Amino acid sequence: MDMRNETSLALPGHPEQPIRITMTLPTNAYFLSGIRDFTFSLAKNVTGFSEQWAYRCQAVIDELCNNAIEHGSKPGDSVTICIESIVGKYIEFSVEDNGSGHPVNAEEMNKLIHERKIPSYIQHIGVRGRGLPQIVIGWTDELEFSDLKPHGLKVRARKYFDKAHETQSVPNRFSLKTFALT
Amino acid sequence: MTYVNIAIDDVSSGDKNKKVKLVAFSGQLDESNVDENAKKIYKLIESHPDNLFLIFDFSALEYMNSKSIGYLTDWYGRVTGKNGKIVIARAKENILDILQVVGLTQLINCYPSLEEAKLAIM
Numbered sequence: 390m391d392m393r394n395e396t397s398l399a400l401p402g403h404p405e406q407p408i409r410i411t412m413t414l415p416t417n418a419y420f421l422s423g424i425r426d427f428t429f430s431l432a433k434n435v436t437g438f439s440e441q442w443a444y445r446c447q448a449v450i451d452e453l454c455n456n457a458i459e460h461g462s463k464p465g466d467s468v469t470i471c472i473e474s475i476v477g478k479y480i481e482f483s484v485e486d487n488g489s490g491h492p493v494n495a496e497e498m499n500k501l502i503h504e505r506k507i508p509s510y511i512q513h514i515g516v517r518g519r520g521l522p523q524i525v526i527g528w529t530d531e532l533e534f535s536d537l538k539p540h541g542l543k544v545r546a547r548k549y550f551d552k553a554h555e556t557q558s559v560p561n562r563f564s565l566k567t568f569a570l571t
Numbered sequence: 572m573t574y575v576n577i578a579i580d581d582v583s584s585g586d587k588n589k590k591v592k593l594v595a596f597s598g599q600l601d602e603s604n605v606d607e608n609a610k611k612i613y614k615l616i617e618s619h620p621d622n623l624f625l626i627f628d629f630s631a632l633e634y635m636n637s638k639s640i641g642y643l644t645d646w647y648g649r650v651t652g653k654n655g656k657i658v659i660a661r662a663k664e665n666i667l668d669i670l671q672v673v674g675l676t677q678l679i680n681c682y683p684s685l686e687e688a689k690l691a692i693m
Contacts (some may be wrong), residue, residue: 418602422573425601425634444665451636455602516641519673524637529674 408435409473416458416466416479425451428472428482442553445528446480452520453484453544460493461486461542481547488540493533495542502526573600577611582626591624591692593685597631600639604606611643616649623655624648628685630661640673647679660688 410431414420414449433443450470455467466489474480493501505522521544526532529546537543574649575598582591592615600608625646635643647657659681662670670676682688
């Protein structure tokens with residue numbers, strides 16, 4: 390696992406400068422517990438999010454990575470994870486796959502998420518299908534899919550600090566965007 | 572593989588027709604281990620096809636992902652379809668939170684103590 394902090398000075402005390410950490414992860418679920426632990430620690434100790442939201446952040450990154458590993462890549466590939474935050478403002482997660490698994494483009498993902506985010510959906514599904522439409526959508530304010538060239542998918546999810554701490558309930562404001570990188 | 576353990580014990584119910592089991596989870600249920608460990612619960616359900624009452628003790632469960640919640644929903648459907656019941660006891664706040672965001676707390680009752688869970692199921 391390759392991990393680098395692109396802005397090494399962006400630690401607490403420099404609140405307006407984004408912290409951006411990029412990791413390259415082998416497509417093996419073995420590594421996910423480490424990513425969850427790291428995300429929890431970062432969200433709780435660096436970004437200013439509450440412990441409850443730090444737990445939620447670790448679930449969000451876990452679901453995004455699972456999706457990329459299972460649907461967007463094949464064994465032996467890697468996925469790229471980026472966590473970005475401005476302390477006290479937001480935390481953002483993005484995960485890129487290379488599309489070698491079961492290629493789904495951004496438009497198809499958008500359609501799938503819209504179909505599955507309705508509350509009654511839970512009564513009609515089996516074991517799979519709750520990660521992105523219920524956990525990630527429930528606990529983030531923005532979710533954006535984009536197609537990568539020549540192939541692959543990038544998903545970006547952002548949680549705003551003020552929205553996280555104005556209420557403890559599931560947020561009802563949510564935007565879902567799809568676009569293709571040119 | 573992430574650590575997880577599932578321990579299954581009998582609970583005396585005083586009712587011969589009612590099979591009550593305490594299923595204690597510890598560790599983390601994630602993509603690396605959930606499929607393998609879910610088999611233990613399916614085996615338990617298959618070995619007691621009717622009137623099975625399960626108390627899931629989540630006091631030592633630290634994390635569960637969406638697929639493990641999916642399995643939980645499936646187990647609930649199978650058990651309740653055969654006159655049984657599943658309840659959850661002593662779940663940590665982060666576990667209750669994730670169950671709530673997917674709507675599962677509307678389906679499966681959660682209790683803060685084992686005693687309350689047993690009372691609800693007996």
